[in-house]
Amino acid sequence: MTIDLDSQMHWARWGDPARSHPVSDSMRELIEMFLGELTERPAVPQADVRLPEVGLSDEHLAALAGLVGEDHVHTDAEWRIARTRGKSTPDLLRMREGDGADAPDAVVRPASHEEVAAVVSWCADNQVALVPFGGGTSVVGGLAARRDGFDGVVALDLRLMNRLLEVDERSGMATLEAGLLGPEAEELLAEHGLMIGHYPQSFRYASIGGFAATRSSGQSSAGYGRFDSMVMRLRMATPQGDLVAGSSPANAAGPDLRELVMGSEGAFGVITEVTLKVKPIPQVKVYEGWRWESFAAGADAMRRLAQGKVLPTVLRLSDEAETSVNLARPDAVGGESTGGCLMVTGYEGTPAQVERARAAATELLEELGGENLGEEVGQSWAEGRFDGPYLRDALLDVGVLVETFETVAFWSRLDEVYAAVKSAVEGALAGQGTPPLVLCHISHVYETGASLYFTVAAKELEDGLGQWRQAKAAASQAMVDHGASITHHHAVGQDHKEWFAQEIGPVGVEVLRAVKQALDPAGVLNPGVLVP
C-alpha cells in the first residue's frame, strides 16, 4: 500500500501543476469572443509571499513538540505557506499577489486521536487558535484563521492520521482516520474489495474528515448518496473531551448528534475518525450522454427520475451556456458542442444492477424526449471529472476571474432560483464594466429538489478581490431571498456566514452559539468560521 504523505497541492494553484495546461489558442479565442482581449497576469514567485512573524513563543513551540514530536511541528515558510487558506478564487488571488497574512504560526501534525485531543486541549488552555487542516480544498474561507484575541495560530495538519482502523464487512462499514485523502481511502478499502463511492471534484486532494466536517457531496450522489448520508459514526476531539456520535444505523435516541458534528467545520471540535457505509467495488461502470431541448426539460426529467426512484448512479445536466462551451468535458472546452443541454447519466454496480437501472432510466428519459448521445460523451465527462479546477488557474494566468458557487432548492422554486442567481451575478459584474459568462449545471438531485452549480468568468479588474466580493454577495443574497440554501456542498466557512445567519434565523444562530460555547468555551477552534 502506498500513501504519499507529500501529496499536497501547489501553494498558489489547484492540485499538481503538472496536470495543468495553459489556455489553448482555441480556448483563448473562444473566451476573447465573450470577454474581450486578455492579458497575462502571472503570480508572484513563492519567495515573494509575505508572511507574518511566527507569533508563538519558543516555550509554546516546545510544548507542542512535546505533544506530537519535534519532527511534526513546522515553522518554516514552505510549510506555513502550504497550510495557508484554501482554494477559493479569492484565496488564490491573495496568494498570487504574495499575501500570506493568514498563514499559521506553526503547522502541527498529530499522528493519532490522542495526539489531536492533546493539542486541542493545549490550545484551549493557552488561548492559541487551532485550524484543522485536512486536504486544504476549502473554497469558502474555512481555513483562514482569525488571529485577533489569540496568542497564536496553529494549523492542525491531519495528514498523518491515515489509517484504515476497522472493516466490518457484515455491516458494510469501515472506520477511517480523518486525514486520509479520497484516493488513499479508496486504495485501502480496495484491498477488501470495497469502496466509499464519494467523488467530489476535490476527490484527489480532499480528506475524509473534511468531507464530514463540510457535508461534502460527490458526483455519484444520485446513486451512493451525499457523504453525510454515508456516515454511521464519528469521533471528535473537543476541549471538553471526546464526543462519539452514532450508535446504530438510525434510532430515536434524541437528536441525531452526528448531524451536529457534520457541518461543524472544525468550530466544535476536530473529527478524527469516521465510520462509513462502504459498498463492493462496482463490476461495471457505464456513462452516457443525453441531449435535451432546454435546461427546463432536462431538469424536469431529473425530477421524474428522482421521484420515480429510478435514479442512475451519476446524473448531471448542463444548461445551454455550459453545454455550448463544453464545460462538462474539460478536454473538449472550445470544441464542437452537442447543442441543447447535455445530460450525463452513469450506472455502476453488478451487470444485473446496471442493466436494471439503465433500462428503467432509459425508458423514462426517452419517454420524456431525451436524445441518447451514446457512451462517448459520457466517457469524456468521466475522464475529465476532476480536472475542472486546473482550468481556473490557467484562466487566472491570463487575467480571467473564474469562480464557482452552488446552491440547492426545492423543485417548485428551482427555475426561480436559477434565474434570480444568474441575473444577480450578471448584474453585479456588468455593473462593474465586466459582463460575465455564467454557466450552470445540476449535479445533485433529490426527490424534493436539486442543486445548482454556477461557474462565472469575467475579465479581472485591477482589484479582482473587490470585484468578486460584489458579485458573490449579489448571488448569495439572491439565493436566500428566493428560498434556496447558501450552499449545497461547499459549506459555510467565513465567506457564507452572513447569508447562513439569514437562512437559519436568529434562534438557529443561538443554538449554534450555545453548542460552540459548551464545547469550546475558549473559542479557539477555527475562530471566525461557521458560527455567526
Add this chain to the structure above:
Amino acid sequence: MTIDLDSQMHWARWGDPARSHPVSDSMRELIEMFLGELTERPAVPQADVRLPEVGLSDEHLAALAGLVGEDHVHTDAEWRIARTRGKSTPDLLRMREGDGADAPDAVVRPASHEEVAAVVSWCADNQVALVPFGGGTSVVGGLAARRDGFDGVVALDLRLMNRLLEVDERSGMATLEAGLLGPEAEELLAEHGLMIGHYPQSFRYASIGGFAATRSSGQSSAGYGRFDSMVMRLRMATPQGDLVAGSSPANAAGPDLRELVMGSEGAFGVITEVTLKVKPIPQVKVYEGWRWESFAAGADAMRRLAQGKVLPTVLRLSDEAETSVNLARPDAVGGESTGGCLMVTGYEGTPAQVERARAAATELLEELGGENLGEEVGQSWAEGRFDGPYLRDALLDVGVLVETFETVAFWSRLDEVYAAVKSAVEGALAGQGTPPLVLCHISHVYETGASLYFTVAAKELEDGLGQWRQAKAAASQAMVDHGASITHHHAVGQDHKEWFAQEIGPVGVEVLRAVKQALDPAGVLNPGVLVP
C-alpha cells in the same frame, strides 16, 4: 373531509375499547401453558382515579384563556385524566390502580402556531411546566410532567392544529399541522392523490408532531423510510422565538438543525408544522409470507436485501417464539403456526414498480432458502397491523404483565444483542419467580443494521410496576453494554434517560443541556424528559 376531534384513546387502555376483545379461551389456555394459572385483575373505575388539586391560580387560568379562548382551557377531571401520561405498560398499571398523580392542572388547546407560541412564552414567563400532547401514545414516559419547582403543569393539547397548510406537488411535499393524527393526515392528502406512507403501530392515534418529536418509524420503513427521513422542514415555537429548520432537501449549511428538532421530545420547543415528502397513493399493495428455518437465516436474508438495494416496502421477521404464538397476526394468536420463522414482505406502488421490486426480492429470497407461504399470511398480518396493543389490555385484565421495547444495532452485533437482551430480561423476571415469554421481531432494516422489537409477557406480581422496572433496567443495560441503541423508534422520554446518557456520553449530554439552556432557559418545556 371529516376530522373527529373527539377521537382519543380510552383513559386507561389503548385506543377504542370497542375494538378490543377479552382473551379467548384458546389464547388463555396457551398462555396458562407458559405462565401458569391466570387470575382476573380489573382496573378501577374512572371515578376512582385520584387527581392532584388544580395548582394553577384563577389568574393563571384566566391568562391562559386569554391566549387560546375560554373554551380551550379545561380543568375538569375527564380532560385531565385523558391527558395524563402515555400508554406504556407502567402508565397503564398506574392508571388502572387509580393513580392520577401526573395529571396536568389544565389542558390547553391552541388552534394555531401563534397561539402555541403565546402559551409557550407565557409558561416560560410564569414558571409553569408545559407538556406538549399530540396523540398521547408515548410508551417511554414522554408525557409525565415533573411538577417540582413549577407553579403548575399545563398539557398543551395540539389536536386543534389539524390543517393541511400547503401541498407542493412539484416538489412532492406537503406541510401539515402538528396535531393531525395519522389517519387524518392521510385523509387530507388523499384528496390530492397523495400519502405519507408512515404506519407505526400507533398510526391511528399518534400525531404528525409526535412522529417528528420522537423520530417515529413505521411498518413500511423499508420502502418509505423512517419518519425523520421524510421531514424536509419543521417549525418549532420556543421561549426564545421560532426556529424554522430546513431550507432545502439537503445542504452543507452547517449542522442540520432539523436533526436537532427531531427527537427533541418537547424539551426544546413545540413543533407546530411539519413539511414532509409525500408520494402518490400506491395503486397496488401486495403482502406475502415467507418461512425461514431460523431467525438467523431470515435476518441474514434481510441484510442481503438491504445491502443489495432490493428492499420491499414492508419487511419484517418474527423469531421462533413469536412465530409459534402467531403474534405477527393478532387474529391468529393461539392458532396454528407456520413453524420456523415467519417473514412478511409487502410491495406497494404502481403495477410496474411492484412487479420489479417483487421479482428482484423474490429471486434473492428463494436463492437464500426462503419458502414462499403465499399472500394469505401476509394479508392476515396487514389486517391486524395496528391491533397488537389491544391484546395487551386484555392480558393485563387477566393478570399478565405485557410490555414491548426495542433497540437497533449494526448487523455485526445483532445476534449478540438479541441474545444478550433476551437473556437479561428472562433472567430479571425469572429471578423474581415469574419466568417470562419473550418474543422478538425485526421490522426495520438498513444497509448497516436492523431493529429488534421484543414483546415480554409474565405473570404479574402484586407490585407489577416494580417487577417490570427491574426487567426493563436489565434489558436496557444489556442494549447499551452490547453497543446497541436504547431505542430504535420509541424515543427517550423519562424511562430511557439513564441509558441514553450512557449511549451519547458526557460530552453528548453537555451538548443537549446547552441547547436546552439556550432555547428554554426557564426549563419549563417537558421537564424531566430527554435531557439527562
